[in-house]
Amino acid sequence: MEPQIPKGFRDFLPERMRLRKRLIAKMTDIFERFGFEPLDTPCLEYAETLLGKYGEEGDRLIYKFQDRGERMVALRYDLTIPLSRVVAMHPEIIKPFKRYHIAPVWRADKPQKGRFREFYQCDIDIIGTTSSYADGELLVITYTVLKELGFKNFIIRINNRKILNAFAVNNGIGEERLPDFLRSLDKLDKTGLEGVFAELTEKGLMNDQLRTSLTAMTGDSAAADHNESLALLDSIVMGHEAGRQGVAELRILHETLQASNVDPACYRFDFTLARGLDYYTGPIFETIVTEPKIGSITGGGRYDNLIGLFSKETFPATGTSFGLERLITIMEELGSAESKQSLTQVLITQFDPQLMPHNLRIAGMLRDAGINTEVYFSQDKLKKQLTYASHKAIPFVAILGPDEHRDGKITVKNMTTGNQETILQYDMESWFRTQLLQP
Amino acid sequence: MEPQIPKGFRDFLPERMRLRKRLIAKMTDIFERFGFEPLDTPCLEYAETLLGKYGEEGDRLIYKFQDRGERMVALRYDLTIPLSRVVAMHPEIIKPFKRYHIAPVWRADKPQKGRFREFYQCDIDIIGTTSSYADGELLVITYTVLKELGFKNFIIRINNRKILNAFAVNNGIGEERLPDFLRSLDKLDKTGLEGVFAELTEKGLMNDQLRTSLTAMTGDSAAADHNESLALLDSIVMGHEAGRQGVAELRILHETLQASNVDPACYRFDFTLARGLDYYTGPIFETIVTEPKIGSITGGGRYDNLIGLFSKETFPATGTSFGLERLITIMEELGSAESKQSLTQVLITQFDPQLMPHNLRIAGMLRDAGINTEVYFSQDKLKKQLTYASHKAIPFVAILGPDEHRDGKITVKNMTTGNQETILQYDMESWFRTQLLQP
Secondary structure, rough: OOOOOOOOOEEOOHHHHHHHHHHHHHHHHHHHHOOOEEOOOOOOHHHHHHHHOOOHHHHHHOEEEEEEOOOOEEEEEOHHHHHHHHHOOOOOOOOEEEEEEEEEEEEEOOOOOOOOOOEEEEEEEEEEEOHHHHHHHHHHHOOOOOOOOOOEEEEEEEEEEEHHHHHHHHHHOOOOHHHHHHHOOOOHHHHHHHHHHHHHOOOOOHHOOOOOHHHHHOOHHHHHHHHHHOOOOOOOOOOOOOHHHHHHOOOHHHHHHHOOOOOHHEEOOOOOOOOOOOOOEEEEEEEOOOOOOOOEEEEEEOOOOOHHHHHOOOEEEEEEEEEEHHHHHHHHHHHHHHHHHHOEEEEEOOOOOOHHHHHHHHHHHHHHOOEEEEOOOOOOHHHHHHHHHHOOOOOOEEEHHHHHHHOOEEEEEOOOOOOOOEEHHHHHHHHHHHHHOOO | OOOOOOOOOOOHHHHHHHHHHHHHHHHHHHHOOOEEEEEEEEEEEEOOOOOOHHHHHHHOOEEEEEOOOOOEEEEEHHHHHHHHHHHOOOOOOOOOEEEEEEEEEEOOOOOOEEOOOOOEEEEEEOOOOOHHHHHHHHHHHHHHHHHHHOOOOOEEEEEEHHHHHOOOOOOOOOOHHHHHHHHHHHOOHHHHHHHHHHHHHHHHOOOOHHHHHHHHHHHHHHOOHHHHHHHHHHHHHHOOHHHHHHHHHHHHHHHHHOOOOOOOOHHOOOOOOOOOOOOOEEEOEEEEOOOOOOOEEEEEOOOOOOOOOOOOOOOOOEEEEEEHHHHHHHHOOOOOOOOOOOOOOOEEOOHHHHHHHHHHHHHHHHOOOOOOEEOOOOOOHHHHHHHHHHHHOOOEEEEEHHHHOOOOOEEEEEEEOOOEEEHHHHHHHHHHHHHOOOO
């Protein structure tokens, strides 16, 4: 039988897993530092829980099937809808509820380069508060994660659905055509302003005032400093109460970012950010990396009405999602990837089969000292054993022969420098410690 | 819409996640100390990869479905078959390949108390060596994990398929009836010896010699010391070469356990251990916990022919699996469960909305010092904020009022003792550090 992995799916061998695990550990650490706690939900949900939440395209991409003649079930498509279901089912959860969730999701997409059917999302969400400080905190965390991962060239783009709504209304687009308008605006990066105009014309949404306003808003002058950007947004939402509220919310985001020492060059109030999903109601944000040019690596926003779909009560909510796969791609391209070195630090070779119990005892001593230690199991030639250590990039080996054993000694070898010494077993732990600490 | 979770599936809220995460971190740490490295495989496999590997019952329980008109796919049923597929597909992997994998698996079982359709397995396997020291190492790790988790009453039962085969042949049961015989013997714990005899009679496998031998092997005298047990096994396999090899392998396991300082009371050579799966070829083992009486919590064995199903080459292999859900149940029953305390260590209250930028700045200082800190977002009464901290079991709060702000001070409060002081902001970090270290 020919072994095959399903198309669009991946195995992660140890060398690639190391970087993934390091990244997840780093993010978990930061999330917990900000008071977020872990939640896990099943990989399967009832299909009806997911359907109709992600638009037509989304519904098509959901993996769904019959659960043994019972009900239609589906593989989780993102982490936000399962969170919403959990919050609706558990009114006892204390609010604000700050949770993180790092887990795979599935999309029955056409497999292609860089597009997978199974991939990890890392989400943080805050449920139960309308405070814009909550939205601001998500941005501070985004910044902290990217900085601590060593990213240099990134910009967090920030907008507010309330501002976009006000702009649309002020420029003759009715409430009911708003999603249409946003979907066209969302393509600005891809098609340019002329492309957006063409699409709006096709949809019958174009008018002269809109042309003038959009041209003004997307010109170079829009990229001024933060206070100027906010003043410009004030001018757009003129006379529109919810719109003014939207700008006030962004001022609190700005205040939060400033008070948290976030580099002002790393964020931008950007009127052209629209974000695809229909359920956003307030601040929206995404992060783009400018080098390497790879598109957005985080995205999120406030969704005050979504949980109400599952519950009589509504819960204000805001959240953001990190794309683990893209973060890893960037880290690999930036050369900040994990070293090739094995997690194993010492290999105890098998020099004399009679001495195996002593090899095992010595390995136990090193492990008790917190040193990752492997014992060579087979009676192979020493040369083959050293080749194994070198292929696996295990940095140190230890060799116990009859002479060493008699004298309570052991031969230790640094595989990088080739340096080899025979030392007392008693001194072994400190020898390895010293060597492991060297750069 | 009524929010529902599919039957047989579970959400893990933060309080329960803490223990799960702690357990997984502990196991990961131990696995890496022994030189195991992480591997991850997709949750979905082609159905044909899984079918026919777990017996009839297993095939029935596999979640399978059509992948968008392409091929039948299935949710992973265990972690051993995906590992076998990976090894067959990647001949470049250096052997011995020692990997761990901690991940969910799915079984379309009838949901009932304590039985779930989605649950975690924690597997360690060593591929590419026939050495019994590899099997022995799995047992040392089993012991280390259970000891470090604080388990006291457990016994690792050890047997060898080669010994069972020899016993069967020496007692008039043909090679082709062996699986039948093992399946009956496997029920000894449930049905007692008479139950096994009845089933063997029904299957037409019973004879006088078998009755005498089985009675002798399962009597009290079988529970003597390890050397006596091994001598007894020697007598069973008399004249059967592979059987003698089987006992010799168990002697190496014994040597490995002794050299690794494993408490002799925690393992037993137990002729009656049969293990369900057909693919085992050598040593087999499982761990039972005697208090609370919960059945087996680990199980595994050598499977030298399984990977050959996927590959022209065959690879000797041995592995064991820990049942995460049962480990957690026991830890909860033993009262060794995680404390209810939040991961958040300090809540910065919002005393004066004007001072929010300073609250944020102070939170940043504490986080930089590695202290998990939450900022209260809303303008609620202080009493409500303290109630929030107390309900979430956050151990400390900090309060910044206008007076404190003017004087560069802050009021800090220990929520457990009620102790409250106003200190310099400059001294805040060391104050929390000192308090957090107190028992």
